[in-house]
Amino acid sequence: MQKPNVVGVGVGYKHVNGKQTTEDALLVFVKQKLPATRLRKSELIPRQLQGHQTDVIEVGEIRLLSRTGYFRPAPPGCSIGHYRITAGTLGAVVRDKKNNEPLILSNNHVLANSSDGRDGKAEHGDAILQPGPADGGLLPKDTIAELERFIPLEKEIISPVCRYGSFFQRTLNSLLKIIFPSYRMALYKINRNNNLVDAALARPLTNKYIKYEILELGKPTGTAEVMPGSTVTFSGRTSGVRSGKVLAVASVIRVNLDQETTALFEDQIITEGISAPGDSGSLVVNGKMEAIGLLFAGSEQITACNRIHNVMWLLNIEL
Incomplete structure (x- = not known):
């Protein structure tokens, strides 16, 4: 030495x-x-x-690895994000069933800015940064990929989009201007469409920018279902490698998208509280390195994951 x-x-x-x-x-x-x-x-x-x-x-120069740092090629488990968000986790490198090309998998709220597809918050081709903006990622030098496609997030309560609802709202506000000039009324619609996944895909600028092996875990071997009591593991931007027990499956949960907006998610996997902000997008695996879910939400007590088979089906991808 x-x-x-x-x-x-x-x-x-x-x-x-x-x-x-x-x-x-x-x-x-x-x-x-x-x-x-x-x-x-x-x-x-x-x-x-x-x-x-x-x-x-x-072996080169050995240094501490920061999951919030710059990686090329970038492995699943490191920081990533749409250029207008903070940061989340690169979940996995998957294959597009249409053309077998590699794509980056993470959450809608990581890669598509929590878009419902109608709000203009994200568009095809948007820049995806690694590391994410909260970790120092900057346009254009840290662009690793472009937004390919996403599953829109359905909010519980939405503004009216039909002409009758909009007409009714405008008419009432016209009357309020005369009677109570300081007041305005907003009309909202209860959305009956629940969510199955919070998921999106990005296309790497070059395949040299990505790798398949998850940080500290390795390459996923396939997909599987999971049962309550099973131990599952993920590798995330904030928490690193964490494991915990599955508490429930086939769950319906209400998730706060922001301080004012909520969304209902059904057919979800609930585990012990093993995640932290920034871990969103992590691929969750079992002891055989089979993917069982996509981590997307949580609290101090629980972590919520989309069933991986719903993610694969809706995005038309495979590992």
């Missing part, structure tokens, strides 16, 4: 031509593997140390 290029040592198996063998060796990790002719005699690693063969492995 006193040699300037050495950053670590450990016990492992010798590598030959880039492949691991079954031969025991003392592994010496270096910033850069250099030919002996470019090293001083004092910098050379001996072929044997205390009777053990040595194997020099180049």
Whole structure:
């Protein structure tokens, strides 16, 4: 460890031509593997140390990994976000069933600014930043992808869109101007459409910008259903790797989209409270690394996830 290029040592198996063998060796990790002719005699690693063969492995400069930092390629589990939001989590790299091209999966409220598809809050082609804006992501230098498509979020109460409702609202407000000039009336409609998912897709600018392996977990192996009592795990921008028990399935929950707006979600998976703000969009997996859900909401007591099969079906994608 006193040699300037050495950053670590450990016990492992010798590598030959880039492949691991079954031969025991003392592994010496270096910033850069250099030919002996470019090293001083004092910098050379001996072929044997205390009777053990040595194997020099180049690992680069080792530093703490921040999930809120800049990644290229960007793995699932790191910070990402629509250019007009704060930040969420890159959930997974999936395949478009239409053309087999790779796409980034996360929540609507992460990649599409919580859009209902009619409000102009997000449009096809919008810039997606990595890291997300709250973590220092800036236009245009940190653009990693463009918004491809999303499932609109249906709010519980919406403004009237039919001409009769709008006419009634305008007429009443015209009367109020005469009778009570300081007052105005707003007409709202109860929306009977509930949500199944909070999900969206982004198309990477180049496939070199993304990777399939989830930070600290690995590559998903498929999809599965889940039952109450099962242990599930996710890798998120804020919390890192967290695990907890499933409390309920087939759940209907009311979620606050902001301080004034709520939405109902049905067929949801509820787990123990294992998430924090910024973890939204994380892929939730079981012990076999099979995806079971897409994390999208929570409180101090619970975490809520969309069933992964609903996500795959509605977005027409596969892992």
